[in-house]
Amino acid sequence: MVTIGKYFGDYPALTCATNGDKVFIHTPHKLSESCRPQSANVGGDVSLLNINQKVSSICAGNLNPSLDYDVLMVGTDTNLIAYDIAQNMDLFYRETPDGANAITFGTLGSFQDQLAIVGGNCSIQGFDCEGNDQFWTVTGDNVRSLALVDFDKDGHKELIVGSEDFDIRVFREDEIIAEMTETETITCLHPIDECKFGYALGNGTIGVYERASRSWRIKSKSHAVSIHSFDLNNDGVPELITGWSNGKIDVRNESSGEVIFRDNFNSSVAGIVQGAYTQPGNDQLICCSVEGEVRGYNSLTPQKGQTLMDINVEQEMIRELTQKKQTLLMELKNYQDNLSQSQKPLTEEFDKPGSLIPVNTQVETELSVQPETQESPAHVLLTISTNNDTIIRAVTIFAEGIFDGESHVIHPNANRLSSSLKMPLILPKDTPVDAHVKVLVGYKNCVHYHVFEINRFVPRFSMYILCSQLPVPEPEGYVKFTINDRVQRVCIWINQNFLLKELLQAGNNLHLSFMSMRNQTPLLFKMDQFKQVIIQTDDLDVAGNIVQSLATYLKIEDLNVAAHFPEELKSLNALIEKVDGLNSMRQTLTAGIADHSNLIRSMVVRAEDTRLIGDIKAMKQGYTELYHLNQDLLRDYNIRCNNHTELVSCLKQVNLVIQKASRLRVGKYKTQVVTACRAAIKNNNISALVKIITTGAS
């Protein structure tokens, strides 16, 4: 973790978090007595701050507008420290029970002050210079990355949040205005230009979004540690700079993803920042590696026809073109050979099995839902078959988010090859999946296979099976709302998002019962002629998913619902009680620790006294007691630790429930739920909380 800040006014200092719970600050321009900057000396001035807790994030910024220099903000698992380095004092110290996984700094929306925005487990908080909590909201999962971007070009910055549930959410203050689903944990976000921002995922993907649409993405086998934007080639447009875990740095064009510069470190990159580090006035790109190597890059001086790459670009182009030509020529040759082959009599097919297959060979795919059996959990079954006697040697599916890696292979035993193949797909989440299927078709024992490529779309709610005949027990929980759309439109939505054996025909009203294949819970979907929709399920999450998907499809901007989830509310109550219990227990534990430490102090003095007067026996006894007390202290500490982790997980649960409840609503009602819930929790008003979740307002 690396940041850069101007802690002493004009001159930047590089700040890094070390793995020994410390923060290291390197100031190349130490202000001399006459207040004139000296030229950069390589040794610089290094200072270290002891944090004594694992540093989870650092950030620097001019938090207090009355000061004309930057303040360092350090986030740990339990608190946030704003530290004034010039004065060597804490600006504030706030407990953040949700942790501080990511910090960013800037103005958010219409807030007056600069805020330090801290992302923790499911929650986001914004602090001003006095440490006051100005902003609070919840998100789907643990926050991993934050960025401030003017997403909709309205002059106000929006907060972009990347979380562990693979979602990028855009908050205009409290309200979510966009949501993009990615395929892995979002580890980094960085604003590039106006409404563009770069992102990096845990699986090695990096890319750029322009508003809610992705401009490009690429995937690499190592993963990106840090991303940044900097105009390295001085063309007026910033580039996306990526630091990889294998020590590579690459600079890519933000609109095409084309690499324009590369460099290599010997060890993984730790962070990338920019600042006028060696000479005032000129910003440089600064890259740090985990081994402590720091390299700076100046941007190019404006000059025509210069390129960053050492290699001759034209030569590269020629090579690329030659390769293209070669590929096309090969294809042409293939067709020509094909023609000459197909003019020959058919008998040759039997002479050379495998290299020839009938031209009319087609590969068909079919999706169906399979309930849970003893051998396998419930899954969506993809059946792939050819329409003649050719066999399928292997099938590779490239689809992100549903396998451990990015692909899954089925390669049957050589003596069990047939013309059809079944492939189970287990969908862990309610997200639509785009599967690229590559099927190797040929004959037995041949060395060449035809590759058929098929793209198959797996709908969002594929794991719910329609049970029209069987009576389904009605779940207790439901959401009820009215929409202004015809039943036909809803039918189309159902056809698109559920995996049905036959298409649903629209009637006057709808009454559908589904069974979730994941946990065998029922889901009822009803719509009557008064356009009232009732979704019956015990799972708050599922209800939220359906409401969101339906609202997006029908383009509903604002929607409030009546929700009734007795089970969820009961567990919420229990959770809040548990949090209270844990909190009070923590207080007693803290008191106990204070007692113990006092006792220890006095005992140490006593033991030392006995040693000085030579009373070995008493001294021995004293130290034994001390040892026992120390053991106690350690035990207490462990309890405290457990208590803390439990508290964190409980708070996360509470946050999650609020987030899920907000997902039942759309638009302004959604924001309303979050703010109202927050107020209720602050006042410890449980009944109000329940009411908000049920009705959407307090």
Add this chain to the structure above:
Amino acid sequence: MDLNLTRIDYTQVGLTSPKTMELLPLAGKTQKIAIADNDGVVQCFSMKKGEVITQFKTLPSQKIQRLKLGGVHDAPKSNIFVASASEVRGFSKKGKQFLAFNTNISETIQSMYVEGADLFVCGNYIFNHYKECKDIHNMLCTDKINDVLCLPQTKEAVTTPVIACQDRLLRVIKGSDVLFKVEVPGPPSVLELFDKDGGAERNEVIYGTADGRIGLLELGSSEEVQRWKIENLKRNGGVTCLDMFDITGDGVMDLLVGRDDGLVDIYSFDESAQPFHKYAHTCNESITSIQGGIVGSPGYPEIVCSTYPGIVSGLTTKKLKKHKGPDGLELTNQGRAQLNALSNCFPCCTWLVNHCLSAYFIACFSPPLHVGWVIGLTTEPLTKRGGIATEALDQATKIKMSDLKQELEEIHKNVLQQREKFQNSGLDKCSVSSINNFHMNTRFVLNGDEACYLLSVELQSPIDNILIQSDVVIHMMDVDKNSAVVSFSACQPENGNCLLATYRCQASTTRLDLKIRTVEGQYGTLQVYVTPRTQPRICQVRQFAIKPLSLHLRTHSFDANRPFNSLKLKGQFSLAEAHSWVRSCLPEFPEKPPMGDTVTFHFVSSFQQTMLECSYSKGEVIFRSDNISTISILKDFLTAEATKRKIHLNITYDIDENSATYILNLMHPKLQNQLSLARKVQILEALKELQVHEKDLSFLSEDYKQIIDNADDIKEKFAQQPFLLDRLYDIL
């Protein structure tokens, strides 16, 4: 002096085999390139202003395995000889075919050498020597022949051919017999004369091995002297071609090395004639031939190499980049005089004066030592630094590019038409769709130093994805060089899958290297499905056997003093059967059983350094090894094989009690080393932290201080040997 080379691509021919490109002797300003490809086309061309000027080009015929220049003794070698199938053809430099000689050998020619009127031709196992197309000597070799050459004739007029064989031996031949054998550290893949003429005594030969080592041997009349050896510490690819050429311009020939992983290495020699690494350039495709000469532009020496997909490119000392002149240099009369003097000194110097702007003045000159300096002296503002010569060249590339683009468009149109036709033909019921065989270059070799297999796949067109399937437990290791995204699938061993992995390649990857770790005792097959990025999509499978004793290497030095366990098998089987059994256990085993009643081979385990001796004759096989587990693996495998073939075997063992302790002793220092290394790495972090904090480290114990001092060294060692500790545990 730093060597700074720029790559220029000249042309592309068909796929090329190793050693199929040579440069004709210098006639005029530049040398001509003679190249033969797998389509059977031999062509000869020169370069003029970046354009190919073809001298001649033959019609396609059979795949050409070798191209060699030859000529009358003591005259420049300007005749081109090519070998394809069992035929050798000769062309003059004008392209006139003057020789078509059918050797009538039963194998396809794999390697060939021409020296005056002597022609040496080798198939896989046969060595033939023709003099003026008359067969005078031949020999059957016990293992595969990779390359052949002949020492230049000295006054005594003896011809001494040398062949490089797969069993790690160079065989020096006299007549039809082996004069003596030389053991080299790896399977030799290529031979070349030192300094192009065999050195002072005309008897120095450089060899390159398939595992990337290079060495110089002085071959005497009955024995050899090892001059130097270059180890392959960086684990680069195997050597495919070698050449000697003075690229640095210091008057001493440099060694040019082409490797199958696309690396071009240049080694220079110091005062004591020891080689040191000078320069490396990475092409993306494996190098098939390398030559030094003057091709692209007169006066600039360069390295010409051809790659597997048939790209011919040059690495030239000429700088193509726009260069910067000395800033704001006022050219005084004195300077002018200096320049004039310079131009008088160096005959090949060129002057270019631009009169458009009165003060704009540019001079380019190149000293005779081929250093290739281009200096611009200008009084112009800094923005106008471009030299005239370089701009002209840019123009040429631009034309070339636009030509290519146009060509591409035409082909693309044609392809679209054909594609439509093809898809329409799908409606026709009785027609069939065929797959055109695409060429694939694969290698699966054991890397002795790392005790793992290297699998490399190379295609002419970009690879889309590779699917790896194996029915034995193997581990894929990460290779830094490849950029493909790997993904492992869960697999059920009952379906015969122990490993399923896909490698999705980035755009324009034509070559992929993978490292595979095998476990001795587990055997099966590894299948590789390669799909290139061409339309219509097709896929090719390659199978590789993983043998039970997969980590053993052939050796010729056997330590007989170790305590040995032995395994004796007796039964009703022939020598050929015994050979095939043993062959299926061990890698690097010749295809055919060698001559003689009893055959003995020696192996060493690349991982544990234990020895194995196997000798077999009709009805009897004996294995001797100091490693008991090797013996037990062999026993298990052979019993299973015999049961399959219903042959009754009589198995007896003789186990030496000392061998177990011996092995443990062998392993102990290794293990201890690894453990202490691991521990050191662990405490290193903490010590570093201390180092940052405390100014004075004198309170630390000596051990710790030493660790800090050697921090980098330790880390490097640790990084070099990942998993080694785990593997040692596995073996124990």
